Amino acid sequence: MRIILAGTGSAVGKTTIATGIMKALSEEYDVHPFKVGPDYIDPTYHTLATGNTSRNLDSFFMKEGQVRDAFLKAMEKKDIAIIEGVRGLYEGIDSINDIGSTASIAKSLNAPVILIINSRSLVKSAAALVLGFKALDPEINIAGVILNKVKNNAHYLKTKKSIEEITGVEVIGGIIRDDSISIEQRHLGLVPAVERENSLSFIELWSNIIKESIDLDRLVEIAKEAPKLTSPREDIWNKLNKQKVKIGVAYDEVFNFYYKENIESLEANSCKVEYFSPLKDESLPDVDGLYIGGGYPELFSKELSQNTNLLKQIKQFHMENRPIFAECGGLMYLMNSIHEDKQVGVYPYNAILTDKVQALKYTIAEVKKDNIISKKGEKFNGHEFHYSKVLVDKSNIKHDLAFNILRGKGSYNNQDGFMEKNTLASYVHTHVAAMPDFGGNLAISAREVGG
Incomplete structure (x- = not known):
């Protein structure tokens, strides 16, 4: 029915x-x-x-x-x-x-x-x-x-x-x-x-x-009265990894924008998902990789900045070359600050909330550099919806960006996907159906680098 x-x-x-x-x-x-x-x-x-x-x-x-x-x-x-x-x-x-x-x-x-x-x-x-x-x-x-x-x-x-x-x-x-x-x-x-x-x-x-x-x-x-579905089905994710790894997923009042299938694609690729709260937990779980989704860090920036021990642990996780993937709110969290509140500091830029929408659109991205979730030459569909922006321009840009944004805006100059070691942060939200190797690639990155 x-x-x-x-x-x-x-x-x-x-x-x-x-x-x-x-x-x-x-x-x-x-x-x-x-x-x-x-x-x-x-x-x-x-x-x-x-x-x-x-x-x-x-x-x-x-x-x-x-x-x-x-x-x-x-x-x-x-x-x-x-x-x-x-x-x-x-x-x-x-x-x-x-x-x-x-x-x-x-x-x-x-x-x-x-x-x-x-x-x-x-x-x-x-x-x-x-x-x-x-x-x-x-x-x-x-x-x-x-x-x-x-x-x-x-x-x-x-x-x-x-x-x-x-x-x-x-x-x-x-x-x-x-x-x-x-x-x-x-x-x-x-x-x-x-x-x-x-x-x-x-x-x-x-x-x-x-x-x-x-x-x-x-x-x-x-x-x-709806008839039985008999038309063909097609898998929404690919299984690439069979070796067990552990992925930490940020989930609380601040970070909770995830597509259920993205998490399931990790589990289908032999990932044990461990949830943690950037707002309340003082330490990271014992994991091989991190996934920090979207949400409202701009509304909790002060509280996040006060959890200094976890901020340091995430920064250290990054410095050890272990994979971190962050989307939208997660991208803001990895910046130097949100408003004037200190955040993780993987990237030296500041994020601010504005009075008007900065991006509201379906996106099409082309991968221009291999990264922890995708390979050069691939294209994928996504979406962006945010009032915040990262204060980056040609005078202070210091990082490679993984994606050319063919449709949409991106973070900087029609590009997105800040790359630093094995950390990737983007305003583009990804659904595994549009990137079927997402779970497998992140699992393999965690296994090879984090594990």
């Missing part, structure tokens, strides 16, 4: 509705949550709602067979998949093709779509929206509609009648507008659920609203 919850655009309330549905259905079913697109934050709410780690499905990172492989691996022994879309149903990497869109995932998984509409001030125009979304791509099965932000029951019933009689698509629920159920925002989007002490109470509230507003039995019936 599977179903996709897709929007007609922004501000339709997809995350609160999707999370509420996930929580409500979890009372009866083992629900596996998914999120379309490059998103680390919405999935934290899904995970809290269901108890299962939400995964990303993205046709820019993944080939069609990889989408199915990632989906089917996650769905083993699960009852139903609830997939939250990204932006509008058809929004992708450009204005013509499907790549990066929710529609592309619907096609790869042959999944029915429930369209979520912000119906504030709409009645017959809501029917026009549904007709347009149906007509744009007949391959998409728009199997139902949820109306959000309706004024009252009379408004809901009028809009429901219009949509069903004009378009033939059934409306399975409507949610009365209530600004009290909105989620707090931050510069990278929603505040991650792991930071909110009251997250579970909010999710419970959304679930109760969903149970009162949406025909969940009908939603499950629609999900059951």
